[in-house]
Amino acid sequence: MSAKPGRVNGSPAAGTAEMLSAKELYEMIREAAYYRAEKRGFSPGLEAEDWRAAEAEVLARVREQRARD
Secondary structure (H helix, E strand, C coil): CCCCCCCHHHCCCCCCCCCCCHHHHHHHHHHHHHHHHHHCCCCCCCHHHHHHHHHHHHHHHHHHHHHHC
16 A cells, blocks of 8 residues: 555545445545554555455445435
């Protein structure tokens, strides 16, 4: 993870009230994984864990948003 990710539609949760495309969902997960890795100083060896945790976090956020809508 060398480059800081961009934001989807200006916000990491943008579009969660609507149907997200696979690309938007991927970008949200990628960004969350980046910030997890950044928070731990980009120590190698935990990339898969960063991704799994980010995926769970983003999917939970999307489900929560959809439940409110």
